[in-house]
Amino acid sequence: MIAKLGMPKWGLSMTEGRVLDWLVEEGAEVNPGDELCEVETEKITGAVEATAPGVLRRRIGSVGDVIPVGGLLGVIADASESDADIDAFVAEFEASFVPGEEEDEGAQPQVVGGIRYLKQGDAGEPVVLIHGFGGDLNNWLFALPALAEEHTVYALDLPGHGGSAKDVGDGTGLADAVIGFLDAVELERPHLVGHSLGALVAAQVAARGRAASLTLVAPVGFGQPVNQEFLDGFISAESRRELKPVLQLLFADESLVTRSLVDDVLKYKRIDGVTEALTTLRGAAFVDAPDVDVPVLTIWGAEDRVIPPGGDAEIVEGAGHSPHMEAAGEVNRLIDRFLTAAV
Amino acid sequence: MARKISYQQAIAEAIGSEMERDPTVVIMGEDIAGGMGAPGEDDAWGGVLGVTKGLYARFPGRVIDTPISESAYVGAAAGAAASGLRPIAELMFVDFLGVCLDQIFNQAAKFRYMFGGKAETPMVIRTMYGAGIRAASQHSQALYPIFTHIPGLKVVVPSNPYDAKGLLIQSIRDDDPVIFLEHKVLYTLEGDVPAESYTIPFGEASVVREGGDVTVVALGRMVQFAQEAADELAGEGIDCEIIDPRTTSPLDEDTILESVENTGRIVVVDEAGPRCGMAADIVALVTTNAWNELKAPPRMVTPPHTPVPFSPILEDAYVPTPEGIAAAIRETAGAPTPA
Numbered sequence: 001m002i003a004k005l006g007m008p009k010w011g012l013s014m015t016e017g018r019v020l021d022w023l024v025e026e027g028a029e030v031n032p033g034d035e036l037c038e039v040e041t042e043k044i045t046g047a048v049e050a051t052a053p054g055v056l057r058r059r060i061g062s063v064g065d066v067i068p069v070g071g072l073l074g075v076i077a078d079a080s081e082s083d084a085d086i087d088a089f090v091a092e093f094e095a096s097f098v099p100g101e102e103e104d105e106g107a108q109p110q111v112v113g114g115i116r117y118l119k120q121g122d123a124g125e126p127v128v129l130i131h132g133f134g135g136d137l138n139n140w141l142f143a144l145p146a147l148a149e150e151h152t153v154y155a156l157d158l159p160g161h162g163g164s165a166k167d168v169g170d171g172t173g174l175a176d177a178v179i180g181f182l183d184a185v186e187l188e189r190p191h192l193v194g195h196s197l198g199a200l201v202a203a204q205v206a207a208r209g210r211a212a213s214l215t216l217v218a219p220v221g222f223g224q225p226v227n228q229e230f231l232d233g234f235i236s237a238e239s240r241r242e243l244k245p246v247l248q249l250l251f252a253d254e255s256l257v258t259r260s261l262v263d264d265v266l267k268y269k270r271i272d273g274v275t276e277a278l279t280t281l282r283g284a285a286f287v288d289a290p291d292v293d294v295p296v297l298t299i300w301g302a303e304d305r306v307i308p309p310g311g312d313a314e315i316v317e318g319a320g321h322s323p324h325m326e327a328a329g330e331v332n333r334l335i336d337r338f339l340t341a342a343v
Numbered sequence: 344m345a346r347k348i349s350y351q352q353a354i355a356e357a358i359g360s361e362m363e364r365d366p367t368v369v370i371m372g373e374d375i376a377g378g379m380g381a382p383g384e385d386d387a388w389g390g391v392l393g394v395t396k397g398l399y400a401r402f403p404g405r406v407i408d409t410p411i412s413e414s415a416y417v418g419a420a421a422g423a424a425a426s427g428l429r430p431i432a433e434l435m436f437v438d439f440l441g442v443c444l445d446q447i448f449n450q451a452a453k454f455r456y457m458f459g460g461k462a463e464t465p466m467v468i469r470t471m472y473g474a475g476i477r478a479a480s481q482h483s484q485a486l487y488p489i490f491t492h493i494p495g496l497k498v499v500v501p502s503n504p505y506d507a508k509g510l511l512i513q514s515i516r517d518d519d520p521v522i523f524l525e526h527k528v529l530y531t532l533e534g535d536v537p538a539e540s541y542t543i544p545f546g547e548a549s550v551v552r553e554g555g556d557v558t559v560v561a562l563g564r565m566v567q568f569a570q571e572a573a574d575e576l577a578g579e580g581i582d583c584e585i586i587d588p589r590t591t592s593p594l595d596e597d598t599i600l601e602s603v604e605n606t607g608r609i610v611v612v613d614e615a616g617p618r619c620g621m622a623a624d625i626v627a628l629v630t631t632n633a634w635n636e637l638k639a640p641p642r643m644v645t646p647p648h649t650p651v652p653f654s655p656i657l658e659d660a661y662v663p664t665p666e667g668i669a670a671a672i673r674e675t676a677g678a679p680t681p682a
Contacts, residue, residue, distance in 0.1 A: 166539065271537055272541060272542075
């Protein structure tokens with residue numbers, strides 16, 4: 001079997017990635033989940049993992065190469081495949097690959113009832129991803145394609161966030177909005193995965209009988225205090241200079257906060273009504289989580305500076321408040337294993 | 344939610360949404376509706392290139408076709424602003440500034456300072472500038488340095504649809520006189536623009552591209568050209584950082600100086616002339632404040648000190664080109680010209 005190691009698509013705006021470093025030599029045995037190379041996009045740097053077991057037979061992308069989404073990074077194949085067959089595979093791919101073609105087939109976000117969402121994958125049980133305070137569906141850029149291999153995945157923007165309507169009323173209706181979304185896309189009891197404030201919202205939805213399971217990533221409302229400096233700083237920052245140190249609190253590795261990431265958050269914050277929405281949510285949405293009676297997985301970054309880890313949680317070393325971005329491979333595997341067991 | 348729209352649509356959307364939001368916003372100028380007071384269609388023109396088309400029907404009484412007298416309606420806008428409205432006056436081409444300059448530089452720009460800080464003048468003058476459409480020397484100039492020179496005016500030179508919408512909304516909401524300069528060649532440029540209203544603060548440069556070898560400061564249409572040059576040079580191993588100041592007054596000096604501290608090299612690209620223009624201004628800023636960081640003489644890429652020619656061949660030779668920008672960057676970087 002000869003398998004393509006392709007340039008992944010991380011987030012809506014990614015069209016290409018640059019090979020930063022290969023982590024594995026040609027000829028090495030690899031297994032699904034092994035990190036093979038580091039890729040840098042305009043927004044973020046991440047690791048590309050092996051998609052199939054075998055031997056890394058070719059490293060097509062050299063360090064520094066810019067490769068379009070879907071383009072060939074490398075080839076994984078059994079040791080028994082001949083070099084000629086591998087070369088033929090590469091030649092055939094190069095001859096037929098059209099950059100951007102796959103992307104057009106990829107999902108574009110849609111809006112239903114004022115809620116923007118992105119749907120990916122069309123097999124397996126439905127999973128709904130809910131971002132945290134000030135975030136949006138792009139926060140799941142690494143999780144979405146990974147989970148979509150075995151599930152139908154929906155990532156949504158909460159009211160007041162991303163591409164959803166910016167009116168949040170009195171700030172207590174986030175769970176209602178998610179339930180309205182589930183009704184609109186006809187999901188009775190999906191698996192819910194929430195980050196931070198989104199984890200609390202997921203728990204509120206689960207408590208109302210609308211979840212098959214609950215994955216909480218660094219959740220609000222489960223007894224651990226929320227760093228008020230982060231919330232205040234996020235709301236009040238008006239410039240790159242003010243916002244950057246606030247966003248750095250989200251990660252253990254502060255270099256992940258690129259200028260592009262800061263610019264994107266600033267663009268969001270500058271939309272009419274966003275500051276008001278965030279201020280309202282800060283005052284009304286941060287409450288204690290209700291009890292739930294579905295299977296629960298809690299994941300926390302060991303170096304979380306926004307909400308310190310606590311309770312019975314899988315601790316991800318080397319990650320801060322956003323382990324799903326900073327240690328995506330490990331978090332994806334934890335979620336995948338949990339969802340498989342919860343089915 | 345963002346979708347792709349043109350620079351022209353972004354400007355129209357900003358005006359429409361602010362007129363919707365704030366009933367004190369009015370717009371006036373020559374043919375901005377078109378046909379008013381004459382037999383035939385009232386909304387025939389929507390401005391020279393149709394930017395304001397459709398506003399007349401949406402906001403009756405607040406879209407005012409004026410006589411061909413810039414001094415009258417720009418003066419009226421200054422007075423309306425000082426007495427409670429938020430007027431947008433459209434000066435068809437910036438080249439016509441000469442016939443209404445007193446109203447701008449000696450009236451509107453001075454009100455706040457001469458009336459004990461008690462007067463606010465929330466007016467916007469929207470105007471087209473720039474060469475590239477064979478419109479000859481009276482309709483092709485890039486005169487924003489003249490406004491930049493005058494204290495009391497804020498001067499905005501957007502290079503793309505996202506910035507055009509956010510900066511125009513900011514201009515309308517701002518309490519001082521703002522000159523908003525639209526490059527006519529950019530009107531068809533498309534880009535991602537949120538459907539919602541949003542603002543971009545004045546005096547905040549955009550870092551269009553990050554790089555460590557040469558700082559390239561470019562404005563308006565020149566930002567695209569600088570990007571083309573940078574793409575070309577990336578293949579030669581020269582990594583450009585492109586900074587678009589977005590507003591020339593106020594000017595984001597910090598972002599430019601921080602970048603030069605990192606690269607030690609600067610090229611300024613400007614469609615305005617070389618004398619007393621933005622390129623000379625920014626080079627002076629850098630040599631005065633970052634002399635010790637400089638590894639090579641700064642370079643300016645500007646048109647020559649002549650009127651914009653009418654001959655297409657000469658006009659093309661007049662406007663800075665991506666090739667010319669790349670050559671200046673190579674020179675600054677000490678890199679060879681490729682064969």
